[in-house]
Amino acid sequence: MRSDLPTARLDPPREAAPPCRLCGQALPAEGETVTAADIEALYRQDLGMDLAALGCAPPAARYHLLQCPGCRLRQFSPDWVAPPAVYRALQVHPWYYQADKSEFRAAAAQIRPGQAVLEVGCGSGKFHRFLPPRVAYLGLESNTEALAQARAQGLDVRSLDLQRLAERDPERFDVALAFQVLEHVPQPLAFLQDLARCVRPGGLVIVSVPADDSFLGREVNNVLNMPPHHCTRWPDATLARLPALLGLQAVQALNEALAPGHGRADALARVLRGVARLVGRRTPPLVMLSRQRLLRRALGAAALPLRAALRLRSAPRRGHTVTVVMRKPGSFGP
Numbered sequence: 001m002r003s004d005l006p007t008a009r010l011d012p013p014r015e016a017a018p019p020c021r022l023c024g025q026a027l028p029a030e031g032e033t034v035t036a037a038d039i040e041a042l043y044r045q046d047l048g049m050d051l052a053a054l055g056c057a058p059p060a061a062r063y064h065l066l067q068c069p070g071c072r073l074r075q076f077s078p079d080w081v082a083p084p085a086v087y088r089a090l091q092v093h094p095w096y097y098q099a100d101k102s103e104f105r106a107a108a109a110q111i112r113p114g115q116a117v118l119e120v121g122c123g124s125g126k127f128h129r130f131l132p133p134r135v136a137y138l139g140l141e142s143n144t145e146a147l148a149q150a151r152a153q154g155l156d157v158r159s160l161d162l163q164r165l166a167e168r169d170p171e172r173f174d175v176a177l178a179f180q181v182l183e184h185v186p187q188p189l190a191f192l193q194d195l196a197r198c199v200r201p202g203g204l205v206i207v208s209v210p211a212d213d214s215f216l217g218r219e220v221n222n223v224l225n226m227p228p229h230h231c232t233r234w235p236d237a238t239l240a241r242l243p244a245l246l247g248l249q250a251v252q253a254l255n256e257a258l259a260p261g262h263g264r265a266d267a268l269a270r271v272l273r274g275v276a277r278l279v280g281r282r283t284p285p286l287v288m289l290s291r292q293r294l295l296r297r298a299l300g301a302a303a304l305p306l307r308a309a310l311r312l313r314s315a316p317r318r319g320h321t322v323t324v325v326m327r328k329p330g331s332f333g334p
């Protein structure tokens with residue numbers, strides 16, 4: 001039957017939340033929310049990107065950030081995953097594929113000359129120059145432009161699916177790494193299991209993620225820490241459960257110190273968390289003033305003096321990244 005009633009953009013009634021992406025436990029139905037309209041506005045204002053024009057229209061109007069009661073992983077629901085065009089647009093920013101990261105040095109220190117190394121999501125191959133000599137290196141990358149840049153340096157980088165590699169060539173590598181990849185992956189358990197399958201007994205699995213127990217977990221308006229860029233957020237409690245979930249042994253978790261360039265973001269996160277607690281909230285909202293660019297800039301500029309005025313400096317200041325090193329049990333030794 002035809003209706004001439006006006007229609008509004010509404011989500012369908014929310015069904016029961018899907019199970020946890022990592023441990024499978026039932027998730028709470030509700031959590032902090034962020035609207036697609038705010039995310040699209042932040043992409044336009046902060047990054048000059050039009051998501052719809054990049055073939056990345058939102059499938060729902062609102063996204064819930066749900067925390068698993070079991071493994072504590074924080075995860076957005078429903079799914080909104082960025083296509084390769086979004087990554088091609090982001091890579092024009094010099095900070096997107098950085099040439100030097102603390103996790104590169106931390107991971108390279110675990111690798112010995114002559115070992116076989118797999119890097120999943122290797123971008124343009126920035127990690128390779130940190131490796132010791134005579135390493136047999138294979139990189140996987142789906143961004144075709146980044147892949148071409150890596151190959152231009154003579155690196156063996158392929159557009160292979162990790163699952164297919166794990167099935168075809170299990171236990172081929174001494175070390176399998178993924179830097180800043182896990183948080184983009186809609187099914188992180190399967191990804192981690194495949195990464196572990198690629199490693200020989202006694203070999204290492206090394207993953208780095210944005211540390212959700214740093215300023216990142218309390219940041220407001222960080223549009224790259226939400227869908228469609230990130231599907232999940234990784235607190236220390238979740239990372240501590242990874243070895244048991246994957247049948248691996250914990251070796252090390254390495255926390256990056258706060259980079260000078262993140263001082264303002266850390267200060268603003270502390271100020272906003274203090275304000276949130278004053279008004280009875282546990283955390284600030286995910287997005288604030290997204291349509292008010294000048295007000296947002298003023299808030300950012302005021303962050304450092306505000307933090308000083310409120311004496312919010314005492315707690316230890318953690319940096320952006322945490323790197324977890326795990327060993328596959330087995331008889332071949334380290």
Ligand SMILES: [Zn+2]
Nearest residue numbers: 020023068071
């Ligand atoms: Zn879980």
